[in-house]
Amino acid sequence: MKKYVFGVDIGGTTVKLGLFDTDGNVLDKWEIPTRTENDGSQILPDIAASIQEKMKQIDNDAVIGVGVGAPGPVDAEGMVHRAVNLGWGTFSIKDTLEDLLNMPVMAGNDANVAALGEMWMGGGRGYKDLVVVTLGTGVGGGIIINGKMLTGAIGAGGEIGHIHLDDNETEVCGCGNKGCLEQYASATGITRLANRMLSSCSDASMLRDGEVSAKAVFDAVKAGDALAIKIAEQFGEYLGKGLSCVAGVVNPEAFVIGGGVSKAGEILMDYIKPHYEKNVFHGSRDAKFVLATLGNDAGIYGSAKLILDKEN
Amino acid sequence: MKKYVFGVDIGGTTVKLGLFDTDGNVLDKWEIPTRTENDGSQILPDIAASIQEKMKQIDNDAVIGVGVGAPGPVDAEGMVHRAVNLGWGTFSIKDTLEDLLNMPVMAGNDANVAALGEMWMGGGRGYKDLVVVTLGTGVGGGIIINGKMLTGAIGAGGEIGHIHLDDNETEVCGCGNKGCLEQYASATGITRLANRMLSSCSDASMLRDGEVSAKAVFDAVKAGDALAIKIAEQFGEYLGKGLSCVAGVVNPEAFVIGGGVSKAGEILMDYIKPHYEKNVFHGSRDAKFVLATLGNDAGIYGSAKLILDKEN
Numbered sequence: 307m308k309k310y311v312f313g314v315d316i317g318g319t320t321v322k323l324g325l326f327d328t329d330g331n332v333l334d335k336w337e338i339p340t341r342t343e344n345d346g347s348q349i350l351p352d353i354a355a356s357i358q359e360k361m362k363q364i365d366n367d368a369v370i371g372v373g374v375g376a377p378g379p380v381d382a383e384g385m386v387h388r389a390v391n392l393g394w395g396t397f398s399i400k401d402t403l404e405d406l407l408n409m410p411v412m413a414g415n416d417a418n419v420a421a422l423g424e425m426w427m428g429g430g431r432g433y434k435d436l437v438v439v440t441l442g443t444g445v446g447g448g449i450i451i452n453g454k455m456l457t458g459a460i461g462a463g464g465e466i467g468h469i470h471l472d473d474n475e476t477e478v479c480g481c482g483n484k485g486c487l488e489q490y491a492s493a494t495g496i497t498r499l500a501n502r503m504l505s506s507c508s509d510a511s512m513l514r515d516g517e518v519s520a521k522a523v524f525d526a527v528k529a530g531d532a533l534a535i536k537i538a539e540q541f542g543e544y545l546g547k548g549l550s551c552v553a554g555v556v557n558p559e560a561f562v563i564g565g566g567v568s569k570a571g572e573i574l575m576d577y578i579k580p581h582y583e584k585n586v587f588h589g590s591r592d593a594k595f596v597l598a599t600l601g602n603d604a605g606i607y608g609s610a611k612l613i614l615d616k617e618n
Numbered sequence: 619m620k621k622y623v624f625g626v627d628i629g630g631t632t633v634k635l636g637l638f639d640t641d642g643n644v645l646d647k648w649e650i651p652t653r654t655e656n657d658g659s660q661i662l663p664d665i666a667a668s669i670q671e672k673m674k675q676i677d678n679d680a681v682i683g684v685g686v687g688a689p690g691p692v693d694a695e696g697m698v699h700r701a702v703n704l705g706w707g708t709f710s711i712k713d714t715l716e717d718l719l720n721m722p723v724m725a726g727n728d729a730n731v732a733a734l735g736e737m738w739m740g741g742g743r744g745y746k747d748l749v750v751v752t753l754g755t756g757v758g759g760g761i762i763i764n765g766k767m768l769t770g771a772i773g774a775g776g777e778i779g780h781i782h783l784d785d786n787e788t789e790v791c792g793c794g795n796k797g798c799l800e801q802y803a804s805a806t807g808i809t810r811l812a813n814r815m816l817s818s819c820s821d822a823s824m825l826r827d828g829e830v831s832a833k834a835v836f837d838a839v840k841a842g843d844a845l846a847i848k849i850a851e852q853f854g855e856y857l858g859k860g861l862s863c864v865a866g867v868v869n870p871e872a873f874v875i876g877g878g879v880s881k882a883g884e885i886l887m888d889y890i891k892p893h894y895e896k897n898v899f900h901g902s903r904d905a906k907f908v909l910a911t912l913g914n915d916a917g918i919y920g921s922a923k924l925i926l927d928k929e930n
Contacts, residue, residue, distance in 0.1 A: 379869075379901050382764065387901075435771045449867065451770075452694065456763055458869025459747045462901025463763075469866040470859060470897040481899055547782060554781040555761065555867040557691075557770025585782040587793060589691050589699075589774025 310364060311613050312357055312372040313423075315416060315605025316340060318391040321353055324606035325360060328370075328614060330427045334360070335606060346393035354406035370617045371410035373609030374399055375419035379461030384413040387460045412612045416605055418455045418464050421448025421562075423608030428600035429562045436560045437552055438598065439466065439545075441520075441567035444480065445488040445495070448608075449556055455612070456556070467492070469548050490544035493567050496520040500537045509533050524570035538577045546581025553582075553590035564598025571597065622676060623925050624669055624684040625735075627728060627917030628652060630703040633665055636918035637672060640682075640926060642739045646672070647918060658705035666718035682929045683722030685921030686711055687731035691773035696725040699772045724924045728917055730767045730776050733760025733874075735920030740912040741874040748872045749864055750910065751778065751857075753832075753879035756792065757800040757807070760920075761868055767924070768868075779804070781860050802856035805879050808832040812849045821845050836882035850889045858893025865894075865902035876910025883909065 308327060315322040317340060324335040338356050341348040357372060376399060378389025384400025399413035414422075421438035424430040430438065434453040440446035445467030449456040456463040467488035468481045475485035477498075489495050500518045504511065511533035512526045523541075526534030549561055563574060575595045583591055600607055620639060627634040629652060636647040650668050653660040669684060688711060690701025696712025711725035726734075733750035736742040742750065746765040752758035757779030761768040768775040779800035780793045787797035789810075801807050812830045816823065823845035824838045835853075838846030861873055875886060887907045895903055912919055 447867075451763060451768055451775075456768075456868060458763075458901075459871040459905070460869065460901055462869040462899060463867070465866055465869065465899050465901060468899035469863045483897060483899075485897075551781045551863045552867050554777055555759075555775070555864050556768060557772065557774035557777065559771040585795060585797075587774060587777045587780035587795075589770075589772055589777060593771070 307368060309368050309370050311370045311610045312360075313606035313608070313610030314353055314372060314374045315419070315609060316349065316353075316374065316376045316392065318342070318377065321349070322602070322606050323353070323356060324603070324610060325364075326607070326610040330607070330611075332603070332606070335603070340392065342391070342393050344393075345395070349392060350399070350402050351406060354403060357407060369409060371412070371613040372403060372407060373419070373611070373613035374403065374411065374413040375416040375605045375609045376413060377416045380413050380415045380457075381459070381461045382457045384411065386413070410613065410617055412616045414455055414457065414609070414612055415448075415461050415464070417446035418448040418457065418461075419608035419612055420564075420604035421450050421464065421608065422455050422611045423600055423604040423606070424562050424564065424598050425450050425453070426611040427607050428604060429564070429596045429598045430560060433559045435556070435558045436562055437464075437466075437549070437556065437558045438562045438564060439549065440565035441491055441493065441563065442565035443492060443494055445492045446565070447552070449558075451556065454615070466548065466552055469551055471544055471548055487544060487548040491541055491548065493520040496523055496537070496541050496567065499540050503533060503537050503540075507533075520567050521569070524573065528573060542577025543581045546578045547585050549578065550582050550586035553586050553593055557590050558593055560594040560596055562596055562598050564601075564604065568597055619680060621680050621682050623682045623922045624672075625918035625920070625922030626665055626684060626686045627731070627921060628661065628665075628686065628688045628704065630654070630689065633661070634914070634918050635665070635668060636915070636922060637676075638919070638922040642919070642923075644915070644918070647915070652704065654703070654705050656705075657707070658701075661704060662711070662714050663718060666715060669719060681721060683724070683925040684715060684719060685731070685923070685925035686715065686723065686725040687728040687917045687921045688725060689728045692725050692727045692769075693771070693773045694769045696723065698725070722925060722929055724928045726767055726769065726921070726924055727773050727776070729758035730760040730769065730773075731920035731924055732876075732916035733762050733776070733920065734767050734923045735912055735916040735918070736874045736876065736910050737762050737765070738923040739919050740916060741876070741908045741910045742872060745872045747868065747870045748874055749776075749778075749861070749868065749870045750874045750876060751861065752877035753803060753805065753875065754877035755804060755806055757804045758877070759864070761870075763868065766927070778860065778864055781863055783856055783860055799856060799860040803853055803860065805832040808835055808849070808853050808879065811852050815845060815849050815852075819845075832879050833881070836885065840885060854889025855893045858890045859897050861890065862894050862898035865898050865905060869902050870905055872906040872908055874908050874910050876913075876916065880909055
């Protein structure tokens with residue numbers, strides 16, 4: 307008999323949901339709004355109602371369970387330890403949703419779950435030890451060891467955006483520290499590096515003509531803009547060094563680069579890899595660098611895989 | 619029926635062996651020389667002969683198997699990828715020793731295996747996500763995630779001594795890179811920091827009176843020597859920063875500090891923790907710092923645990 311799982315990815319404004327078969331084919335996907343009012347108390351009931359609605363269309367005995375990714379630290383028992391964007395404190399996502407749905411639930415941190423998705427059906431297919439790096443507004447990370455998510459003590463495993471890299475940083479990161487990887491390698495970080503570079507010299511650059519963004523920087527790099535190339539060099543030095551630290555810890559087979567910044571494509575690797583290779587321990591020097599392929603769907607794929615692994 | 623396992627820790631000059639019951643009690647332990655001549659081809663046959671000799675004293679049906687730690691990268695299938703100290707190239711320790719002994723064998727990197735030992739019966743008891751840091755001639759590391767060794771793609775997981783920390787370093791690390799954690803936090807590294815400090819100023823110090831060593835530095839720290847305290851501060855800054863990177867990746871419950879340098883005791887933590895806490899992501903700020911307790915026996919305990927986990 308064909309079996310199904312639901313994958314759920316809770317974001318700050320919308321919840322993505324997907325219905326998958328056990329081979330990783332997405333049969334249906336849809337979104338509902340994330341209602342963060344009243345400390346987010348309606349979020350899980352809304353998800354349960356949406357899943358129950360969808361289950362009217364399929365054989366309920368064929369549903370294995372529900373996987374959930376949430377934007378905060380979620381430990382191996384499915385307990386979330388504060389998710390500020392959702393208004394959530396500390397409670398068990400797993401227990402709450404299992405009570406609402408009366409079927410097995412597994413939960414994880416959204417970035418960790420997305421990494422599982424990229425391993426299962428995305429850029430990381432074929433690897434079982436990998437690091438997924440998401441270069442978006444921030445820098446997120448998800449680490450897969452021997453095919454399983456590295457969760458950590460309270461679910462903060464893979465929070466590589468806050469690895470400390472620069473003692474001389476004067477601005478404060480969102481986490482409260484100074485000199486975090488995220489301050490240089492996120493979309494916001496690249497924009498910051500670009501603005502610093504533009505104001506510190508008077509060299510001509512395409513970047514002086516429009517809005518400065520990570521996309522503008524890499525578009526200019528592709529057009530051969532010398533100043534943009536200098537900015538990309540800085541970005542690559544920070545990220546290459548940061549990932550060399552990560553490799554020193556987990557010795558991955560591959561890095562999978564995703565998030566909005568990764569839309570720049572393979573050219574990113576030209577800036578990251580030389581600094582990675584210079585600083586990394588030789589046992590990890592041959593790690594592959596590949597692009598993520600699932601985009602915003604990585605979370606629903608990964609949460610589907612999470613419950614599938616648990617119940618198989 | 620009482621069951622037994624053998625734990626074997628292969629070093630560059632001696633092989634340590636132990637006979638354990640399944641509760642982690644060591645019933646017997648002994649050493650044999652490591653014969654590294656002829657590309658180390660006699661090492662495993664010597665170990666097999668020594669175990670067979672010991673088995674004459676016990677019920678052979680009660681022996682579950684043999685765990686082995688080796689000084690080189692060893693992957694999850696028990697394949698070693700060059701162990702220069704032993705003269706070894708790439709081959710399967712597991713298959714070779716299983717053929718010699720006709721019983722189950724598991725193998726791992728010595729530092730990773732030692733970490734498993736500290737979790738099982740040492741300073742890390744009660745934790746399942748932990749990082750064991752060995753401050754000896756070099757800086758070794760072993761990482762335990764959810765009670766299992768983090769091996770990595772080729773067995774270089776936990777090689778935290780070669781995390782890059784200082785762009786301004788001019789001397790080359792044993793690994794060929796510059797600015798590795800090991801260059802500042804190993805016994806050799808502390809001696810190096812001390813010699814640099816002593817030659818860069820003329821301040822009075824107990825350290826000017828005898829041989830400079832990591833032990834001498836921490837003895838002087840305990841005696842209130844101002845210059846030694848400055849050296850300990852440097853050591854703590856590098857190690858605290860390095861461990862904050864590790865925590866950003868794995869979010870451990872605890873760090874277990876071992877190796878010769880750890881004989882200085884709890885005072886080490888006073889120098890490491892402030893820098894760790896300053897630089898670490900808040901999700902890992904509460905990680906515990908404890909001392910290793912098994913000393914040179916961590917390897918035999920851990921290799922015993924490795925085969926026990928496999929066969930249970």
